Amino acid sequence: MRILPALCYNASVVNKDDIGQSVLLAHPNRLIRESIASFLDGAGFRVIAQVEDEPSLRRATVEHRPDIILLDWEISEIHVDAVRGLAADVPGATVVLLTRPQPSETFVEAMREGVKGYLSVNLSPEEFVQSLHMLIKGDIVVSRDMAGEVQKVIKSTGPEKTGEGLSEREREVLSLVVNGATNREIAQRLIISEHTVKVHLRNILNKLNLRNRQQAAAYAARKGLVKNVEAEPGPEGTL
Numbered sequence: 403m404r405i406l407p408a409l410c411y412n413a414s415v416v417n418k419d420d421i422g423q424s425v426l427l428a429h430p431n432r433l434i435r436e437s438i439a440s441f442l443d444g445a446g447f448r449v450i451a452q453v454e455d456e457p458s459l460r461r462a463t464v465e466h467r468p469d470i471i472l473l474d475w476e477i478s479e480i481h482v483d484a485v486r487g488l489a490a491d492v493p494g495a496t497v498v499l500l501t502r503p504q505p506s507e508t509f510v511e512a513m514r515e516g517v518k519g520y521l522s523v524n525l526s527p528e529e530f531v532q533s534l535h536m537l538i539k540g541d542i543v544v545s546r547d548m549a550g551e552v553q554k555v556i557k558s559t560g561p562e563k564t565g566e567g568l569s570e571r572e573r574e575v576l577s578l579v580v581n582g583a584t585n586r587e588i589a590q591r592l593i594i595s596e597h598t599v600k601v602h603l604r605n606i607l608n609k610l611n612l613r614n615r616q617q618a619a620a621y622a623a624r625k626g627l628v629k630n631v632e633a634e635p636g637p638e639g640t641l
Contacts, residue, residue, distance in 0.1 A: 423538060424450045426468040428459045429500075438472075445531045456484050463491050470534065475501035489516030490620050496537050503548040516624060519543045567609045568627070575602040576627060580619045 425447050429435040432454070439449040447470070451462040463471060471488055488497055498519035499512065513520070519537045521530065522545035533543045568576065571592075578588045585603075589596045603615060612618050621627075 422446065422448055423469040423534075424448045424466070425470045425472055426451045426453070426459070426462055426466060427472050428453045428455075429474040430454045441527060445527075447534070459484070460487060460491070463488055463495070467492050468495055470496045470498060470537070472498045472500060475499040485512045485517055486515045486617070486620060489624060493624060498534070498537060503545070513542070520548060521545050522547050568606065572602050572606050572609075573627065575599060576606055576618060576622050579603070579615050580622050
């Protein structure tokens with residue numbers, strides 16, 4: 403995970419192709435929500451929907467499929483499972499959290515579930531716009547006044563999950579999980595026992611630091627860990 407503190411605004415680095423990016427804005431306070439929306443519209447973004455709570459957020463995300471999902475983190479009480487759902491609903495969307503400079507392990511987990519930006523409410527309007535343009539280009543952006551603390555939390559919670567430690571057989575099992583196969587179907591496809599499938603799944607979850615097969619499927623699809631399972635199956639229990 404690369405942390406890129408938000409930089410000072412420089413209009414010369416804004417690509418005209420970035421203008422017109424659609425934004426879904428979630429904030430419980432109407433005055434603040436509409437003020438941010440007005441500012442973003444003036445900066446060239448298209449605020450296509452505004453919502454005030456989590457149920458409305460999920461519905462609006464599916465309906466509008468925005469380029470950017472901008473969430474108030476603390477006041478809206480948006481939780482990690484909701485962020486995970488957004489990433490699954492619109493895989494290409496850039497999810498951004500707007501919050502007070504108070505990093506937490508929960509936020510770091512949200513970043514590992516697909517959040518790309520952690521922007522402070524103390525940013526100037528110019529820095530805010532510049533940060534959004536950096537996010538559009540694929541950077542992970544953390545406001546300067548929070549970057550140091552975020553890095554501390556990341557170090558204290560351990561390394562980011564990766565798929566580098568998965569064996570070839572575990573990747574095959576994971577690919578079938580992504581496609582919705584049951585343990586029995588996986589066993590039949592790979593010509594192994596259901597017990598062996600369960601062992602592989604347990605190892606996959608441990609290696610990726612995940613809790614269940616749904617999380618594993620979403621993570622694998624997002625990170626490109628899946629493959630087409632058409633190769634000849636190996637012997638029983640092969641890892």
